[in-house]
Amino acid sequence: MTYSVAASHAKGKCATDKIFGANAAAAKAAAQYGKNKVVNATIGAFMDEQERLACIPTVEKVFKNFSINHIIPYAPIAGLPDYLAAMIELTFADHKPEAYIDAVATAGGTGAIHHTIWNYSEIGDMILTSDWYWGPYKILCQDALRTLDTYTLFDDQQKFNIGAFSAKVREIIAKQNNLVIIINTPAHNPTGFSLSDSDWDQVLDLFKDCVKDTTKHIIPLIDIAYIDYAGEKNACRSFLKKFGNLPANILPILACSMSKGFTMYGQRTGVMIGISSNKEIITEFQSINQFTSRATWSNINYSAMKLLADIYQDKSLLAQTEQERGEYYALIRKRADIFMREAQEVNLHILPYIAGFFITVPVENPEAVCEKLHDDHIFAVPLAKGIRIAVCAVTSEKMTGMAGKFAKAIQAV
Numbered sequence: 001m002t003y004s005v006a007a008s009h010a011k012g013k014c015a016t017d018k019i020f021g022a023n024a025a026a027a028k029a030a031a032q033y034g035k036n037k038v039v040n041a042t043i044g045a046f047m048d049e050q051e052r053l054a055c056i057p058t059v060e061k062v063f064k065n066f067s068i069n070h071i072i073p074y075a076p077i078a079g080l081p082d083y084l085a086a087m088i089e090l091t092f093a094d095h096k097p098e099a100y101i102d103a104v105a106t107a108g109g110t111g112a113i114h115h116t117i118w119n120y121s122e123i124g125d126m127i128l129t130s131d132w133y134w135g136p137y138k139i140l141c142q143d144a145l146r147t148l149d150t151y152t153l154f155d156d157q158q159k160f161n162i163g164a165f166s167a168k169v170r171e172i173i174a175k176q177n178n179l180v181i182i183i184n185t186p187a188h189n190p191t192g193f194s195l196s197d198s199d200w201d202q203v204l205d206l207f208k209d210c211v212k213d214t215t216k217h218i219i220p221l222i223d224i225a226y227i228d229y230a231g232e233k234n235a236c237r238s239f240l241k242k243f244g245n246l247p248a249n250i251l252p253i254l255a256c257s258m259s260k261g262f263t264m265y266g267q268r269t270g271v272m273i274g275i276s277s278n279k280e281i282i283t284e285f286q287s288i289n290q291f292t293s294r295a296t297w298s299n300i301n302y303s304a305m306k307l308l309a310d311i312y313q314d315k316s317l318l319a320q321t322e323q324e325r326g327e328y329y330a331l332i333r334k335r336a337d338i339f340m341r342e343a344q345e346v347n348l349h350i351l352p353y354i355a356g357f358f359i360t361v362p363v364e365n366p367e368a369v370c371e372k373l374h375d376d377h378i379f380a381v382p383l384a385k386g387i388r389i390a391v392c393a394v395t396s397e398k399m400t401g402m403a404g405k406f407a408k409a410i411q412a413v
C-alpha cells in the first residue's frame, strides 16, 4: 500500500476521467495530422461548423456589457431572487405543476445532484439510476458515502424498461426509507433518450404505490441539463405538469443548469427546484439546501445569475437568446440525422436517440473499437458497454461517413 495520510473514507479516491483522456488523445492527433483530418467526438459542448466553442451571441453580448460591479460581488447564498424566479419560469414554461415550488442556486447541475444526494439519502444508502448513465453520478455517490445501483434502461423493444425499473425501486425501497432516483431526461446523456409522457405516468403510479407505506420517501432527482436541446420548448416540458398534487412523501427535485442551455459551462451556475404538495417540505427544502451550500461553496457566480435574470426580464433579449439557441439545436439535429441515416444504411445498431448532445453505439469491447477508430483519426468516448459520440461537437461535414467507419471498426475487432 502506498503511504497515505488520508482519512479512512478518503483513501484510494481517484477520479480518472475517460472523457478528458479521450479529448487529450484527439488534441494530440490534431497536432500531429492537422485539425482537418481529426474528428473529435469527445467534447460535451456545442461546437459550431468551424469547430469553435460556441457562445450564444446574446449571452456573450450581455455578459461583455457588465461592469466590474456586476462581476465581482458576493451573491446571496440561496441565489439572486430574480435569478431563482427566472429559472423557475424558464424551467416550467407552460407546464408549471399545481404545487409548492422553490429553488436554491447551485454550482451547476452537479451542485444540485450533490445536495440532493447529501440531504435526501442516508449515509450508506443506495441511489438508483439507469445502466447507461453520466459517470460523475457514481463519483458523487461514492464521495458522499452512498452506493449507486442501476436498472436496465431499455427493454427488448428499445423502450423504457418499466419492468426492470419497478423491480429495482421495490427492491431498494424495501430496505431503506429514503430513495433518491436520478432520472436524466429529456435528452439523456449518453444515449439521447427521453421518457415519454406515458412512461412518466407509469413511473409516477409506481412511486405512489411504493409510498402508501408512509415511512417511505421517494425523491426523484430529474436531471434536466439538456432540456433546452430536447425538442419544442413546451412539448418536451409537458411531463413537468405531472409533478403536481403528488403525495407529500414524493419530492421531485429538478437539477437545472446554465451550462448547456446558456453556453455558460465553466461559469458553474445552476439551480435545484423542489416541487411538493406540502408547504413544510418546501420550506425545509429551502432551508437544508441553502445550509449545505453554505457548507460546500458558500455562494455561487453572481454575474451568471445576473445575466440570466437580465435576459429573462427583457423579452426581446429572451426571444433572441431562444432563437439563437434554436439554431444550435437545429445544427445538432442535422448532425444526428446524418449519423442515424447512415447508421441505418450500414446496419449499425445505435441506442434510441431522441435528442440532445450524444448518440451511443452499443458494442461489446468499447476500448478496442475506440482504439481501432483512431486509425481513421476518430476519437470518441468508450463507456462500459458502448461508445459515446458527441454530436454536439462534430461538424456536419465530418459527421458524413462516420457511421460507416464505426461499422468497419466494429467488424475489425
Ligand code: PLP
Residues within 6 Å of the ligand: 044, 107, 108, 109, 110, 111, 134, 184, 189, 223, 225, 256, 257, 258, 259, 265, 268, 269, 270
Ligand atoms: N447532468 C448531465 C447528464 C451532464 O452531462 C452534465 C454536464 O455535462 C450535468 C448534469 C451538469 O453539468 P454542470 O454541472 O456543468 O451544470
